[in-house]
Amino acid sequence: MLHQLDARVKVNLTLSFILATTLTPPGAWPVLTLLAALALAVVILAELRARFVLVRTALALPFALAALPLLFTVAGTPLFELPWGWTASWEGLLRVANIVVKTWLSVLMAFTLTATTPFTAILVALRGWRLPRLLVTIVALTWRYLFVLVEEAQRLMRARAARSGQIVEGRGKSLAWRARVTGGMAGNLLLRGADRAERIYSAMSARGYDGEPRVVAQPPLTAGHRALLALGYLFLALLALTGILFWG
Amino acid sequence: MLLSPVPMHIPDGFLSVLVSVVFWALSVVGVGYALKRVNEDLGERQVPIMGVLAAAIFAGQMLNFSVTGGTSGHLLGAALATIVLGPWAAVLVMTSVVGIQAVVFQDGGLLALGANIFNMSIVGVAVSYFTYKSMQRLLQQLVKDQPWSIPVSGFVAGWVSIFIAALACALQLALSGSSPANVAIPAMSGIHALIGIGEGLITAGALAFILAAQRDLLQPAAAPVGSHRAVWVGGLVIAVLLAILSPLASAHPDGLEWVAEQRGFLDLAQEPLYEIIPDYVLPGIGNEALATILAGVIGVGLVLAATLAVAYVRRRVQSVEV
Amino acid sequence: MHHNTIDVEHVSYAYPDGQMALRDVSLHVSSGERVALIGPNGAGKSTLLLHLNGLLKPQAGRVRVCGLDVGDGNLGPVRAAVGLVFQDPNDQLFCPTVFEDVAFGPLYQGLPEADIRTRVAAALEAVGMADFAARASYRLSLGEKKRIALATVLSLRPHILALDEPSAGLDPRARRGLIQLLTTVHPTLLIATHDLELVLDVCDRVVLLDEGRVIVEGCPGDVMCDVALMEVHGLERPHSLTPHAELHHLRCDALAKCVAPGNITNE
Numbered sequence: 001m002l003h004q005l006d007a008r009v010k011v012n013l014t015l016s017f018i019l020a021t022t023l024t025p026p027g028a029w030p031v032l033t034l035l036a037a038l039a040l041a042v043v044i045l046a047e048l049r050a051r052f053v054l055v056r057t058a059l060a061l062p063f064a065l066a067a068l069p070l071l072f073t074v075a076g077t078p079l080f081e082l083p084w085g086w087t088a089s090w091e092g093l094l095r096v097a098n099i100v101v102k103t104w105l106s107v108l109m110a111f112t113l114t115a116t117t118p119f120t121a122i123l124v125a126l127r128g129w130r131l132p133r134l135l136v137t138i139v140a141l142t143w144r145y146l147f148v149l150v151e152e153a154q155r156l157m158r159a160r161a162a163r164s165g166q167i168v169e170g171r172g173k174s175l176a177w178r179a180r181v182t183g184g185m186a187g188n189l190l191l192r193g194a195d196r197a198e199r200i201y202s203a204m205s206a207r208g209y210d211g212e213p214r215v216v217a218q219p220p221l222t223a224g225h226r227a228l229l230a231l232g233y234l235f236l237a238l239l240a241l242t243g244i245l246f247w248g
Numbered sequence: 249m250l251l252s253p254v255p256m257h258i259p260d261g262f263l264s265v266l267v268s269v270v271f272w273a274l275s276v277v278g279v280g281y282a283l284k285r286v287n288e289d290l291g292e293r294q295v296p297i298m299g300v301l302a303a304a305i306f307a308g309q310m311l312n313f314s315v316t317g318g319t320s321g322h323l324l325g326a327a328l329a330t331i332v333l334g335p336w337a338a339v340l341v342m343t344s345v346v347g348i349q350a351v352v353f354q355d356g357g358l359l360a361l362g363a364n365i366f367n368m369s370i371v372g373v374a375v376s377y378f379t380y381k382s383m384q385r386l387l388q389q390l391v392k393d394q395p396w397s398i399p400v401s402g403f404v405a406g407w408v409s410i411f412i413a414a415l416a417c418a419l420q421l422a423l424s425g426s427s428p429a430n431v432a433i434p435a436m437s438g439i440h441a442l443i444g445i446g447e448g449l450i451t452a453g454a455l456a457f458i459l460a461a462q463r464d465l466l467q468p469a470a471a472p473v474g475s476h477r478a479v480w481v482g483g484l485v486i487a488v489l490l491a492i493l494s495p496l497a498s499a500h501p502d503g504l505e506w507v508a509e510q511r512g513f514l515d516l517a518q519e520p521l522y523e524i525i526p527d528y529v530l531p532g533i534g535n536e537a538l539a540t541i542l543a544g545v546i547g548v549g550l551v552l553a554a555t556l557a558v559a560y561v562r563r564r565v566q567s568v569e570v
Numbered sequence: 571m572h573h574n575t576i577d578v579e580h581v582s583y584a585y586p587d588g589q590m591a592l593r594d595v596s597l598h599v600s601s602g603e604r605v606a607l608i609g610p611n612g613a614g615k616s617t618l619l620l621h622l623n624g625l626l627k628p629q630a631g632r633v634r635v636c637g638l639d640v641g642d643g644n645l646g647p648v649r650a651a652v653g654l655v656f657q658d659p660n661d662q663l664f665c666p667t668v669f670e671d672v673a674f675g676p677l678y679q680g681l682p683e684a685d686i687r688t689r690v691a692a693a694l695e696a697v698g699m700a701d702f703a704a705r706a707s708y709r710l711s712l713g714e715k716k717r718i719a720l721a722t723v724l725s726l727r728p729h730i731l732a733l734d735e736p737s738a739g740l741d742p743r744a745r746r747g748l749i750q751l752l753t754t755v756h757p758t759l760l761i762a763t764h765d766l767e768l769v770l771d772v773c774d775r776v777v778l779l780d781e782g783r784v785i786v787e788g789c790p791g792d793v794m795c796d797v798a799l800m801e802v803h804g805l806e807r808p809h810s811l812t813p814h815a816e817l818h819h820l821r822c823d824a825l826a827k828c829v830a831p832g833n834i835t836n837e
């Protein structure tokens with residue numbers, strides 16, 4: 001259902017959701033509950049497979065390790081004790097949980113956005129924000145050739161694996177040798193990229209490119225889309241405000 | 249998967265709104281200036297080169313080599329991009345890479361993207377440039393024109409750029425109150441001191457390869473320091489500032505904690521708002537248990553409505569197909 | 571501008587690394603003619619095509635298309651008149667979506683938006699890819715990419731089409747489709763290729779190029795039937811031109827290779 005929605009609406013609402021989530025103060029669990037319900041509703045509307053969503057969004061969680069020390073450094077009601085005088089506190093646990101939940105909700109919405117929107121449509125949305133055209137052009141080219149170059153990188157790695165099959169992992173050749181081979185592959189990718197850029201420049205010039213990035217203008221948002229956008233902003237602003245006012 | 253293996257992409261939820269906004273602002277200024285300089289200094293020919301080389305750096309981040317016992321070396325690419333393309337183009341290239349990682353692969357948050365761009369493109373590039381140019385000069389004095397001076401300078405630039413960018417990342421986390429400074433800074437700098445070796449080695453290997461292929465790809469950075477003196481100075485200032493601030497912050501975590509507690513303009517905005525909304529408007533909502541129950545009820549309603557909507561649409565699609 | 575001709579007069583070109591790619595090449599293509607440029611790898615075919623569009627400048631001689639001198643003053647009209655399709659469609663399709671790629675040329679010609687949209691639709695229609703406008707270029711199959719690549723220049727409404735190895739890498743069905751398509755396009759056509767069957771189906775005349783020189787030109791049947799000439803220049807006579815008796819022997823040889831002796835139980 002969400003797949004057909006205009007990308008500009010989706011991008012703006014996703015960012016607003018993340019902003020509202022970030023603005024929610026620690027301890028405002030009712031607000032976080034509502035945000036979670038909202039996220040869940042959106043995921044249901046997106047009709048994505050639950051396993052897929054869980055696996056992909058879980059990938060962002062290892063970074064949560066960075067927040068774990070708060071468990072011990074925030075002072076408060078003691079929870080349990082580790083050797084060397086580390087004491088976990090209830091308040092610390094809440095702080096960590098707050099960060100983890102916020103991160104997961106944000107990743108969930110960002111993931112739902114990309115799972116329901118082709119990147120090309122997101123690029124159009126970015127142009128709608130009047131991002132500098134040169135930057136959008138570079139991003140569009142990066143995206144376009146990412147897959148071409150990833151394939152080349154994979155071919156290089158396969159070739160390396162095929163030729164170094166007899167070398168037992170960690171033995172045989174020195175670390176410096178392995179690093180040099182890998183660096184050589186990176187250099188190789190850059191040179192191939194530069195050659196390709198040269199050919200692309202020819203192809204662009206052949207069709208009249210003069211250095212100034214141009215795009216075909218997008219039709220304006222429909223009234224329905226604008227109403228949806230306004231409604232979304234209002235709801236999220238209300239949630240964030242409630243959190244700040246009562247738990248801030 | 250295309251996830252970048254260098255753990256420096258901050259997800260959303262870790263940075264306070266104030267820190268996010270400040271670093272977005274810094275990044276907008278930095279990237280905006282880089283765009284202006286690229287428009288002025290480089291020809292239209294450079295546009296596809298920046299785009300495709302950004303894709304190449306992105307793909308290059310997938311390459312790895314085993315170090316010992318399961319750990320492996322990876323590339324971030326800020327130093328390599330800087331040396332090959334010059335600082336201004338490199339800022340745009342790294343911004344493009346980091347931006348796509350956040351938007352498409354959820355590698356790094358969207359609100360946190362400002363800080364991530366700041367760390368990996370602006371700090372990464374400025375510090376790389378400063379280090380590379382300084383090393384080049386130093387080696388020039390010491391050994392004259394040795395062929396290995398470029399890869400060696402590249403190694404040092406790669407290592408320093410990763411290390412300093414990690415310090416910036418740790419400081420942002422500490423400033424946001426989501427990781428205590430006395431843990432975050434030593435941990436991040438320790439991990440990235442190791443990761444930086446991989447970065448340096450791959451950067452050096454790539455430069456050696458490009459040199460051996462006798463390609464003129466290394467031209468832009470070969471320009472004299474004078475042409476980019478501002479970047480050189482910027483890199484120096486950033487590196488020195490972070491190198492001094494980090495141990496200070498980690499020795500006095502309470503100082504940062506204090507900053508974190510001053511949740512900036514939000515706190516300022518809060519006081520008057522309290523006065524505007526009188527207590528009796530929402531009686532009992534202050535009671536957290538009740539509020540939670542209420543939120544739960546509304547939430548269940550929301551989810552239910554979404555499920556019904558999907559079921560309704562599905563049924564209609566099916567009846568159309570029949 | 572209304573005689574859609576190509577005139578290459580005594581053109582020589584060496585790449586910056588000193589590699590001589592073209593040596594005193596002369597070539598005339600009349601309006602509406604379909605000419606094939608054949609020759610082994612490295613013969614200079616691609617280099618010659620790049621000259622038609624002003625992407626390379628001749629170091630000696632001159633190039634005229636549609637009566638215009640290909641040079642600094644004329645690049646705009648020349649590039650609008652000559653649609654050049656590169657060999658690798660990944661180079662030709664550099665935009666995120668098919669629509670943007672096909673719209674790129676008209677956009678840089680400064681056409682109004684409505685015209686751009688009709689041109690994109692017409693070009694995609696012409697290559698049989700009307701439903702593909704919103705697709706991402708990187709996800710297409712090679713056959714689809716090649717067709718879209720052709721559409722990216724058809725949207726310029728060129729007077730001359732110059733195609734570099736249009737059938738390279740295509741599977742038989744995609745290749746058939748492409749040949750069909752090429753027999754329907756209107757402009758003057760210059761095709762660089764080693765696909766000699768394609769030449770027989772599409773072209774009126776061939777020019778054989780090797781080591782940067784024009785070796786011979788003439789009607790496709792005559793040139794390609796000269797087995798000795800073709801072999802000297804690294805090409806083969808296409809099977810469809812092989813005389814019947816010989817072809818029969820070839821078929822028997824091929825069959826004999828497939829069927830191991832002893833496997834045949836009854837005739």
Ligand SMILES: Nc1ncnc2c1ncn2[C@@H]1O[C@H](COP(=O)(O)OP(=O)(O)O)[C@@H](O)[C@H]1O
Nearest residue numbers: 585587589591610611612613614615616617618
């Ligand atoms: N960019 C280039 N730089 C240097 N030499 C080149 C370049 N492109 C082609 N050449 C050389 O020019 C000659 C003609 O190449 P090309 O026109 O691509 O041949 P063809 O398309 O017939 O296979 C070859 O010897 C090739 O090695």
Ligand SMILES: [Mg+2]
Nearest residue numbers: 615616657734
């Ligand atoms: Mg060729």
